[in-house]
Amino acid sequence: DRDRLAAVLAGLPADHPLTAVVHAAGVLDDGVVSALTPERLDTVLAPKALGALHLHELTGDNVQLVLFSSVAGTVGAPGQGNYAAANALLDALAAHRHAHGAPALSLAWGPWAPAGGMTGTLDEADRARMTRGGMTALSAGEGTALFDRALRAGRPALAPVRLSLPALRAQGPGLAPVFRALAGRPVRREAAAEGTGAGLAERLAALGAEERAEALLHTVRAHVAAVLGHADPGGVETDRAFKDLGFDSLAAIELRNSLSAELGRRLSATLVFDHPSPDALAAHLGTLVGDAPAAARGARRNRAAHAGEPLA
Incomplete structure (x- = not known):
């Protein structure tokens, strides 16, 4: 809610000015593209994409925005067309701010362990599907260490993800292009x-x-x-x-x-x-x-x- 966010920011004491915001809001409403409706798009876009745009407009150029994005916006994810779009906006917003001299960092996270929050609804089949896709969960220690490293990297957008190279190679020709150089030569299915x-x-x-x-x-x-x-x-x-x-x-x-x-x-x-x-x-x-x-x-x-x- 833009007006309520503006009221919160206006109420901060002058002797403790705002220097950074971590934007981690988000919800899921997964479904294949043919099942997505305008309402299901709004459900996912509002807290993540619209929330980030409100923060961008209301905090100005002197506040560091750290946007919690998802690797779904970088490589796509089955059933997450709405979520991928929302996170792609976060990555683009960080690049836009960076190009205009405003501090911003978008982190396209992979999954964390243990499952909780947004991933708390995933069942064993969902997690197995992610593993076959080549992504395994980061521990809390790994995630926070990557967070610290990313803040020092001086880049507008990064993807902290734990990858399984054998699982990526096993996908053969179906491997996402962004992973091909990293995974090496894919194994031909027939061989x-x-x-x-x-x-x-x-x-x-x-x-x-x-x-x-x-x-x-x-x-x-x-x-x-x-x-x-x-x-x-x-x-x-x-x-x-x-x-x-x-x-x-x-x-x-x-x-x-x-x-x-x-x-x-x-x-x-x-x-x-x-x-x-x-x-x-x-x-x-x-x-x-x-x-x-x-x-x-x-x-x-x-x-x-x-x-x-x-x-x-």
Whole structure:
């Protein structure tokens, strides 16, 4: 509230002038882009982005603004289009102030441990998804040490984040461009795992109908367990609805993407909703792999053409 903030600032005693503000306000209202509404955007933008703009306007050029941003604004985050936009504004505001000689620092934090506050609502599946994305939590000691170092760095914006380089490399071509030089050469999926893409399609084609159905169900259970953060795929109940297993729209997209990579073919974005249990999904995949040898040959041709002649 701009007027109430102005009243607070005006009420500060003259013998204790304001020298710095840490802006750490924020809320979450996550959802895929198609589910975001103007109200859900306002919920997230108001405390973080609008609050920062009010501070910028009311404190002037002599007060150091330290803005708590998020790495979501730098690399994106599944289901956080509104939150990423709010934090990108904070990073840009710090750069704007810095360019005009006003003190500011935006810190695009990664996750902290233990979970609390805004991250207190994350469950094991959410945390597992972040870890697979290459980010692990900072301890409180690491976070405060990075805070002190950032204040001395003389830069308008920094991203204090703990990264797992093996997890980043494992993302292969899907790795965010900002991480590619840091992570090093990504491992090609088809070379990294025997059970991916065309190789899996060929093996399925060599199986009888019953064995193929078993193999597909095992594959589906393994990917469901990975998305939900379960160590044992055997614990995934095959006749239970995905929504009852704990799936939300983000988990559904992640499962679709991982199965697409595993089978070497693009699957429908509504896959989990159209086939709402592991049993149903495995049966559907069984109808798609009947032409596995032809699909595998096509995949090999595509890879060779891409590697040797990019314009093809």
